[in-house]
């Protein structure tokens with residue numbers, strides 16, 4: 568499949584108004600930069616698929632930066648610090664084609680070692696009159712203070728669920744894909760707040776022109792979260808247990824608890840949700856101390872399955 572056929576690329580926002588904002592103040596800030604025609608160094612932080620790279624691209628697009636003036640570096644794919652430094656410095660040393668600055672978009676900056684970050688910080692300082700750096704990261708605490716203090720920080724919060732859903736509905740409408748609300752909600756619950764994963768999953772399951780539920784579609788994958796949501800909806804926690812146990816690494820089990828906490832509505836009404844919080848909390852505490860986290864997960868699923876039945 569060509570890159571342009573991917574909905575995540577085709578529906579990547581191009582303008583400030585097309586971008587779905589989680590914070591009106593951030594929108595104002597970005598508009599102000601665009602009006603001024605200049606940005607500071609920026610550090611965008613937030614969970615995967617929440618729009619960090621998209622925001623950087625929106626800013627470049629709105630500033631009418633020529634693509635030749637943008638260097639894209641993905642820190643997680645770089646082979647060595649020296650290589651990366653040479654690449655960046657050679658790029659920023661060359662005159663801009665279109666304006667005052669050249670731009671370096673450094674994705675996944677939290678993959679860089681402290682040493683590599685120190686080198687980056689030097690480059691940011693040395694070339695600040697000719698280049699602007701936009702960094703993205705998942706974990707801002709992994710970025711050294713010296714970089715934080717040279718960047719305007721932008722913490723991308725997770726999108727409001729209604730805005731998130733609206734975006735999905737827009738894409739389905741544009742693609743003329745029919746889909747019932749329950750199915751759409753399943754995909755949203757499974758991947759929220761990662762919009763990239765949600766969009767990819769609905770594309771994979773829409774090849775017939777109708778959005779199919781995860782289980783009945785041919786390309787249905789073994790994604791644990793989708794499995795979970797399906798089983799919870801069927802109130803079949805024992806089925807979830809059978810599917811999940813044996814298929815998860817300890818750190819995935821931890822993520823699963825967090826996922827359940829983020830999607831409390833799958834456990835039922837307000838009372839069940841409160842009880843679910845208590846079960847999940849205890850399971851997380853026990854997770855770190857039990858000899859076998861899998862048994863602990865199985866027990867937690869049993870307890871969650873009994874909520875509202877007692």
Ligand SMILES: Nc1ncnc2c1ncn2[C@@H]1O[C@H](COP(=O)(O)OP(=O)(O)O)[C@@H](O)[C@H]1O
Nearest residue numbers: 575578579587615616617618619620621762763
């Ligand atoms: N705030 C947003 N507004 C509109 N689309 C978004 C937004 N966030 C994510 N997307 C969609 O999800 C995809 C992944 O977003 P991306 O910016 O690459 O996430 P990140 O860099 O945070 O991992 C984009 O291609 C876009 O289609």
Ligand SMILES: [Mg+2]
Nearest residue numbers: 619620674703
């Ligand atoms: Mg990104």
